[in-house]
Amino acid sequence: MSIKTIPKDSQVFLPLDEQCAPLVKPVSSESRRIKRDIVCGAILLLLGAFALFGKFEISGWAGISYKALLGTLLVFGNWLIIRRTPFRFAVVLVWLELALLFVLFCSSFDFEPGYALQKAKSILGFELKDGFLQGAALTLFICAASIALAMVLALLAALAKLFGDGFTYGIASFYISFFRGTPLLLQILIIYLGLPQAGLTIPAVPAGILALALNYGAYMAEIFRGGITAIPRGQWEAADALALGKMQVLRWIVLPQSLRLIVPATGNQFIMMLKDSALVSAMGVWEMMYLARAIGRADFRNMEMLITAALIYWIMSAILEGCQARLERRYSRGIRSSVPARTGGK
């Protein structure tokens, strides 16, 4: 028996407080870092505020550099402090600050909110002329109709490209290639001005809807195709083994899974379309952009009207974004996020 016994007084382990030292240290230095951030941030902000309200007038390059430095100080000071606040609070605060910045920008060319509000009503399209929709209402109508039509076109084109015979594949690939390969404005003009020459006259609004739908349908066809091909082969095989038909597999198994991949990209397209619909004004359609420019020009209040239109576009896009987020949640039931968790924050 030659088991070495350890003498009682020998130090095998470090004393407890020394063992814990490396564990405790980072914690204390973290809180110190937070303190440092907040103090530095406050100093930077004070410097920035002092310079901002001090009204130093410097001209030329020196002035521009001075303003750039000032801006950097403010942004950096802000960042140092805000990143230490809870995630949600930080996000809201940043939004408010940026909104304030926007208001400051507007006030720099004496923006008149009263005038903008008064005219917003007509831009929104609450006042009907000639008995048809106009302004934002017309924009929404054009988009909704185009989106519906574009989705049908996209699905047909994607299916033809994936499963079609030579004839349908030919049509689909030609369609996608042409409408992705030419500018939207050009397509609008060809449909509105070119088709009548061929004996087919389409009124401006349907022509706009058709052009938007054809253009976006081509892009979305590729999104749909990508979404369908991303579904693993095993899903098709399992469905085949159960004797489900191709259309049944698509309807009940593949497309519902593809939607999770299709929705984000398609939502993006819808938001783009909302604003691209402004191009339809080229045909004299009284949608929002057309009205905003017409009214702004008449009253010499271009900036007001443009900003008002921008805000309305933005609000409509935000609503679409919200819908997209809801749909995304719905179609990712039971599937965990693939993105690692955010560091520091909920």
Added chain:
Amino acid sequence: MKNSMIQTNGNISSSKSVVQLESVSKWYGNFRCLDNVKFNVMPGERIVVCGPSGSGKSTLIRCINGIEGHDKGIVRVAGYELTRDRSTLDRVRLEVGMVFQQFNLFPNLTVLENCTIALQKVKKMSKRDAVELAEFYLARVHLPHLADRYPDQLSGGQQQRVAIARALCMKPRVMLFDEPTAALDPEMVREVLDVMTEVANEGMTMIVVTHEIGFARSVASRVVFMDAGRIVESASPTEFFDAPKSDRARTFLQQVIRH
């Protein structure tokens, strides 16, 4: 050998056998993955197919329900000759259930819906009948309590058992298993093999590609050994595992048993 007798008396056996392959060949490009395969399965037989990776085991059973097409030869299943024609394919597939290595459950459907979808859409059953049948088979694989879950919320072993229930719901005459336990964690292999043994004990005709030798010994009525796209040996499990005839099978068994 019983098997060789069946093969030589092709005409008589063809009326009885559930699955019959006659000189079936298949190529992937220049690679010949099935080489003149003759293969007969009688009702109630439980066949384990084994062999080294790339020997054509999976391809063989995937040709039986037409998930892969064969290039030469004849495949007959339940009296139908398999062609690329959609209606014959679907008729054959109604007689053949399949369980995959990767489970291939439909993640957008609940466990119950996974089982009822084909009953409703293919067999045109009413929802109530389909649900009743699905619940019966989910109970058979010991998972009646998971009917409303989604597949991603289940363990691998549970998913594979759902896949077995989904295939059984269609009341097939033959069940194909393509390495059903190869993607499972070791502790889940048992539960799946137990369910498969229960299915076998009820008289189901089964063709199982697997390397689970214990399962093959206790359940299989015949072991088929494949190598390079050919069926090299076909014998009872005791015969095959204790006294393999070919050198190829002997080295294969040594490699499988060693680890």
